[in-house]
Amino acid sequence: MTVHIAIVGGGTGGTVLANKLAERLGPEIERGDVRVTLLNDGPDHVYKPVWLYVPFGQREPDDGRRPLEELVDDAVDLRIDRVTDLDTDAHQLQTRDGGPMEYDYLVLATGSTLEPERIPGLADGAHDYYSESGATALREELLSFTEGRIVLSVVGTPHMCPAAPLEFVFMVDDWFRERGLREDVEITYTYPIQRVHGNANIGEWARPIMDERGIEVETFFNAESVDPDAETITSMEGTTLEYDLLVGIPPHSSIDLIEEAGLGEDWVDVDKHTLEAEAADDVYALGDTAETGVPNAGSVAHYQAGVVGQRLANEVRGRPATATYDGKTLCFIETGMDSASFVEFDYENPPSPAPPSEKLHWSKLAYNEAYWLTARGLL
Amino acid sequence: MTDTDIAYDDTVDARGSACPGPLMDLIGEMRDADSGTVVRLLSDNDQSLTDVREWVEEAGNELLGVDEDDDYHTFYVEKA
Numbered sequence: 178m179t180v181h182i183a184i185v186g187g188g189t190g191g192t193v194l195a196n197k198l199a200e201r202l203g204p205e206i207e208r209g210d211v212r213v214t215l216l217n218d219g220p221d222h223v224y225k226p227v228w229l230y231v232p233f234g235q236r237e238p239d240d241g242r243r244p245l246e247e248l249v250d251d252a253v254d255l256r257i258d259r260v261t262d263l264d265t266d267a268h269q270l271q272t273r274d275g276g277p278m279e280y281d282y283l284v285l286a287t288g289s290t291l292e293p294e295r296i297p298g299l300a301d302g303a304h305d306y307y308s309e310s311g312a313t314a315l316r317e318e319l320l321s322f323t324e325g326r327i328v329l330s331v332v333g334t335p336h337m338c339p340a341a342p343l344e345f346v347f348m349v350d351d352w353f354r355e356r357g358l359r360e361d362v363e364i365t366y367t368y369p370i371q372r373v374h375g376n377a378n379i380g381e382w383a384r385p386i387m388d389e390r391g392i393e394v395e396t397f398f399n400a401e402s403v404d405p406d407a408e409t410i411t412s413m414e415g416t417t418l419e420y421d422l423l424v425g426i427p428p429h430s431s432i433d434l435i436e437e438a439g440l441g442e443d444w445v446d447v448d449k450h451t452l453e454a455e456a457a458d459d460v461y462a463l464g465d466t467a468e469t470g471v472p473n474a475g476s477v478a479h480y481q482a483g484v485v486g487q488r489l490a491n492e493v494r495g496r497p498a499t500a501t502y503d504g505k506t507l508c509f510i511e512t513g514m515d516s517a518s519f520v521e522f523d524y525e526n527p528p529s530p531a532p533p534s535e536k537l538h539w540s541k542l543a544y545n546e547a548y549w550l551t552a553r554g555l556l
Numbered sequence: 557m558t559d560t561d562i563a564y565d566d567t568v569d570a571r572g573s574a575c576p577g578p579l580m581d582l583i584g585e586m587r588d589a590d591s592g593t594v595v596r597l598l599s600d601n602d603q604s605l606t607d608v609r610e611w612v613e614e615a616g617n618e619l620l621g622v623d624e625d626d627d628y629h630t631f632y633v634e635k636a
Binding site for chain 1: 572573575576577579583586607610611
């Protein structure tokens with residue numbers, strides 16, 4: 178009998194996991210004892226961190242896009258298809274083009290979907306750099322922006338890459354300074370809670386830098402509506418801000434399939450150490466899809482994929498699955514166009530941002546190139 | 557404030573969520589709630605004792621009561 182492992186989602190988590198399994202279970206796959214299928218609804222793997230640099234004219238969206246077939250080990254059965262239904266009791270998926278698919282183990286790595294339409298006016302009034310189209314549209318506005326007020330509003334949390342809103346305002350501040358335009362540009366940053374970042378340590382580190390650099394801050398600002406004609410954004414708390422350029426971090430959600438399958442409300446409820454779904458047997462979730470409380474970050478999906486890969490390999494071989502995820506998260510944080518900080522933390526140890534340096538900035542850019550080795554399961 | 561007996565319309569169970577998850581879950585529920593709706597928030601994060609009070613006041617809503625138990629806290633918030 179062949180054991181079938183189905184992975185849904187060809188982002189960082191799903192792709193790394195597929196390649197890890199191809200490596201760990203190579204002999205079993207070769208003998209036909211194990212089959213690994215990676216399902217993705219498009220042919221490309223997308224490395225989203227590239228989008229932060231697109232509005233500044235430093236990178237192109239294509240720099241973050243490569244065909245999955247070039248990244249995924251040949252031992253993996255790559256299917257370009259969309260999962261339309263999931264029955265965890267029957268261990269069966271339904272796919273749009275390929276019909277039903279049985280599985281023995283299922284891994285959900287479907288990531289985040291943007292939902293700007295949840296806030297009236299946001300889709301029409303705001304730009305973003307959380308999508309290829311958003312990043313290129315923002316580039317058109319930003320490159321010709323010479324004076325006025327830029328408002329960056331974190332509308333939805335949790336969102337992908339929690340540091341990216343801070344990075345954007347730090348970068349845009351430095352970018353206008355370098356070009357001698359900073360005095361003509363106001364920058365305002367809004368955040369839903371009483372500090373500038375969800376993590377208290379990162380918030381306490383960032384706030385003095387923002388104050389020092391003249392980045393205005395509005396906390397307890399939960400966007401309720403945007404008026405694109407009047408160029409204003411209004412919060413649930415009753416504050417209205419005028420803008421000339423609005424950059425919004427839209428609300429995120431998961432795919433409907435998760436809630437429909439009873440795996441959780443939006444995200445999959447998991448044991449945060451084993452990453453096993455709480456509501457179904459033989460189902461794992463990783464990355465943004467798993468409700469673990471850690472940031473929606475590529476490093477998280479990467480480390481979680483390693484854990485799930487080890488667990489699945491042991492389970493297939495009839496051994497106890499002992500690998501666990503400890504909450505490990507790594508993140509570079511750009512603090513300007515030529516400097517960056519770095520944080521590393523886990524469930525037990527909070528982050529302590531490193532002093533910003535040019536070396537860390539170049540480390541971030543170097544990793545963005547080396548990422549393709551990560552996707553292939555090599556780094 | 558302990559052992560309140562307050563009628564509520566909806567419950568947000570944020571037990572197990574790390575900060576600021578419980579507050580964000582409450583805000584998400586209040587976003588779509590009608591005026592007068594009472595939401596009950598369950599949180600086992602002590603930071604919520606500060607976060608929730610501050611946000612409710614900032615947003616002009618009303619904190620009707622808080623039960624502080626050993627395992628978790630219960631907040632009753634009415635939308636203005």
